[in-house]
Amino acid sequence: MKLSPCSNALNGILEIPGDKSISHRAVILGSLAKGTTKVTHFLTGEDCLRTINAFKLLGVDIEVDNTTLYIRSNGLSHFKEPKEPIYFGNSGTTARLMLGVLSGLPFFTTSYGDDSLTSRPMDRVIIPLEQMGASINGRSDASYLPLSISGGGLKGVQYVLPVKSAQVKSAILLASLFAEGTTEVIEPTPTRNHSENMLKAFGADITIEDTISITNEPLTATDVFVPGDISSAAFFMVAAAIVPGSNLTLKNVGLNFTRTGIIDVLTEMGASISISNKQTISGEDFGDITISYSKLQGIVINGDIIPRLIDELPIIALLATQAEGETVIGDAEELRLKETDRIEAVVEGFTTLGAKVKSTKDGMIIEGNAVLGGGSVNSYNDHRIAMMYAIASLITQKEVVIDDVSSIAISYPNFFQDLTSVCS
Ligand SMILES: O=C(O)C1=C[C@@H](OP(=O)(O)O)[C@@H](O)[C@H](O)C1
Ligand SMILES: C=C(OP(=O)(O)O)C(=O)O
Numbered sequence: 001m002k003l004s005p006c007s008n009a010l011n012g013i014l015e016i017p018g019d020k021s022i023s024h025r026a027v028i029l030g031s032l033a034k035g036t037t038k039v040t041h042f043l044t045g046e047d048c049l050r051t052i053n054a055f056k057l058l059g060v061d062i063e064v065d066n067t068t069l070y071i072r073s074n075g076l077s078h079f080k081e082p083k084e085p086i087y088f089g090n091s092g093t094t095a096r097l098m099l100g101v102l103s104g105l106p107f108f109t110t111s112y113g114d115d116s117l118t119s120r121p122m123d124r125v126i127i128p129l130e131q132m133g134a135s136i137n138g139r140s141d142a143s144y145l146p147l148s149i150s151g152g153g154l155k156g157v158q159y160v161l162p163v164k165s166a167q168v169k170s171a172i173l174l175a176s177l178f179a180e181g182t183t184e185v186i187e188p189t190p191t192r193n194h195s196e197n198m199l200k201a202f203g204a205d206i207t208i209e210d211t212i213s214i215t216n217e218p219l220t221a222t223d224v225f226v227p228g229d230i231s232s233a234a235f236f237m238v239a240a241a242i243v244p245g246s247n248l249t250l251k252n253v254g255l256n257f258t259r260t261g262i263i264d265v266l267t268e269m270g271a272s273i274s275i276s277n278k279q280t281i282s283g284e285d286f287g288d289i290t291i292s293y294s295k296l297q298g299i300v301i302n303g304d305i306i307p308r309l310i311d312e313l314p315i316i317a318l319l320a321t322q323a324e325g326e327t328v329i330g331d332a333e334e335l336r337l338k339e340t341d342r343i344e345a346v347v348e349g350f351t352t353l354g355a356k357v358k359s360t361k362d363g364m365i366i367e368g369n370a371v372l373g374g375g376s377v378n379s380y381n382d383h384r385i386a387m388m389y390a391i392a393s394l395i396t397q398k399e400v401v402i403d404d405v406s407s408i409a410i411s412y413p414n415f416f417q418d419l420t421s422v423c424s
Contacts, residue, residue, distance in 0.1 A: 001405045003393035009245030009293070010394075012422045014236060016228030018043035018067065019254045020411050021166070022194050022284065024051045024093050026224040027062070027071065028101065029202045031055040032177060034075035035221030041252075042067050042226055046410045047091035054098050057082040058105070075218060076178065081107035088113040088145070090339060090381075090410055093167055095145060096125045100171030103134035104178025106152030113145045116339050116381060122147060125171040128159045132175050132183075156181035156215070164307045164334065166191035166258075169212070173199065176214045185212045191307045192258040197283030198224070227254035227286035231384075232412045234262045234312040236422070239391045240291045241271045242322045247292040248422060255285040261309030263289070265316055269296040269323055296323035298368045302330035310334060314388040317346045320366035321355045322395070329363035339407075340380035349377035349389055353396060374398025383410040390419065 023043040028051065030037030042048065044067060052062050052069075059080040061072040086102075088095040088111060095113055099122065102109045112118070123143040126136050132154045138147035156179045159172055169185055173195050176183035199206050201224070205217040233253045240246040255263075255278065266273050272294040278287035298320060301309075309316065313332055320327035335342040343359045350357040355370035374396050379386035386405045393400035408415045 001402050003390055003400045003402065008423055010240050010243050010248055010422045011246060013249045013251060014418055014422060015251045016233045016253050017412060017414065018226035019229040020045060020047060020231065021093065021192055022226045023048040024097060025194050025198045026226060027051045027055060028097055028174065029198050029219060030071035030221065031060040031073050032076045033202050033219035033221040034073060037071040037221040037224065039069040039071065039224045039226060040067065042069050043229065045413055046089060047094060050087065050089040050091045050094045054086050054094065057084065057086055079105055082109060086111040088117055090114050090116055092117065092120055095122065096167035096171050097174055099125050099129060100174035102149045103129045103132065103151045103175050104154055108148065108150050110146060110148040118145050120337055124163050124165060124168050128157065128172050129175055131157050132179055154179035156183040158184040161185065161187045164189045164191055170195040173214055177216050179216055182213055182215050189304055189307060190258060201282040225281050227284055228252045230254045230259050230262065231311045233289060234315050235387050235391050237262065237266060237289065237291050238315045238319045239394055241266060241293060241296065241319060243394050244293050249288055249290045251288050252286050253289050255287050258308055261305045262312040262316065264305060265299065265301060265309060268299050269319065270294055271296060298323045298325035298327040300328045306331045311384060314342055314346050314384050315391065317357065317364060317366055318388055318392050320368060321350065321370040321372065323368040325368050327366045327368065331362055333362040339382040340385065342382065342385065345380050345382060345385045352377055353392065372396040374400050376401040378403050379405065379407060381407045383407040387412065387415055
């Protein structure tokens with residue numbers, strides 16, 4: 001796709017589509033709970049549709065009406081063994097959370113993913129799930145998809161997370177709903193806590209302190225409102241901060257503390273940003289974010305903030321190219337294990353566009369005040385990389401050609417319509 005520089009500032013109001021992490025969890029918990037769960041402002045991105053399809057194969061009735069879902073389930077004891085393998089597509093969240101569910105179900109399943117997902121590590125969830133008693137087979141000692149599971153007969157465990165991963169934490173918590181006894185999860189660095197919040201809302205027997213403790217009480221269906229995805233909003237926050245004259249208001253964006261690292265970074269860099277109309281539903285904060293163009297300063301981003309902005313780091317790299325001075329990102333080695341190696345994908349494209357960005361083992365060093373030229377960049381079929389280069393094209397001097405933008409439908413199907421609506 002060819003994108004020409006935008007001569008206009010970005011102005012107006014945008015309703016950001018539903019949060020991807022919360023949408024996945026609404027399908028999962030709505031399917032595990034007995035009764036009807038209505039989900040509003042659901043994200044109909046490809047990844048979340050994979051989670052719906054997985055539960056349809058397990059026999060759950062899920063009706064999709066635009067961004068509203070009706071999940072009608074008889075509860076987890078009524079699931080049926082699927083006759084075909086379950087396809088997780090490109091979605092790490094579907095894969096890792098579903099492996100937790102499938103480990104609990106007393107039958108045989110096989111599952112697989114696309115090329116990208118097939119090379120992402122699954123041993124991080126398989127190790128604790130095997131400790132709980134699941135029998136799982138696959139390549140390299142069950143480290144990668146495709147995987148086959150003979151589920152059931154699980155027991156609670158105590159598990160200290162060795163990786164900063166909400167997906168691993170969530171896989172264990174979901175498996176615990178089928179396990180005898182109590183399961184305890186300890187995370188040395190906090191990660192997004194949507195599973196814990198939603199489990200509480202569905203009536204799970206869960207206590208959330210330094211240790212998360214959970215036992216296998218049945219869940220009760222409840223309605224879920226999905227706030228806007230701050231990871232999607234981030235593209236427009238950065239666009240408004242770097243395109244002179246811009247002022248955008250992003251409505252009903254999720255403001256859960258475990259996800260708002262991008263707001264902290266923008267604030268520390270000197271952006272003009274404010275929050276209004278803050279509300280909380282089922283433990284999830286959300287509100288309106290207003291942000292306008294301002295002069296920015298380079299900063300250091302590392303430590304405990306990283307899980308609070310992990311998916312925003314590619315777009316933060318673009319922000320950093322426009323700041324005064326250097327920005328150093330560290331402790332973000334997880335970026336190498338996403339849909340593509342996001343450190344190398346960012347360094348490669350920015351080098352083409354004329355910015356000075358260097359990769360390190362666990363992050364990157366970005367020189368500010370960059371004048372971006374144009375050129376051909378590769379998204380490596382990664383939605384966040386493709387959207388980042390689309391936003392970069394707003395400030396380049398010449399045309400940017402992105403090899404393929406179809407991956408954007410994974411998390412933000414209407415991205416270009418929304419961009420056009422505020423950029424004209
Ligand atoms: O739990 C989730 O919904 C997610 C957790 C994060 O992954 P990790 O748990 O692998 O860090 C994040 O990158 C991903 O986009 C969504
Ligand atoms: C890493 C991401 O998602 P997942 O792990 O679910 O593929 C993402 O959305 O940036």
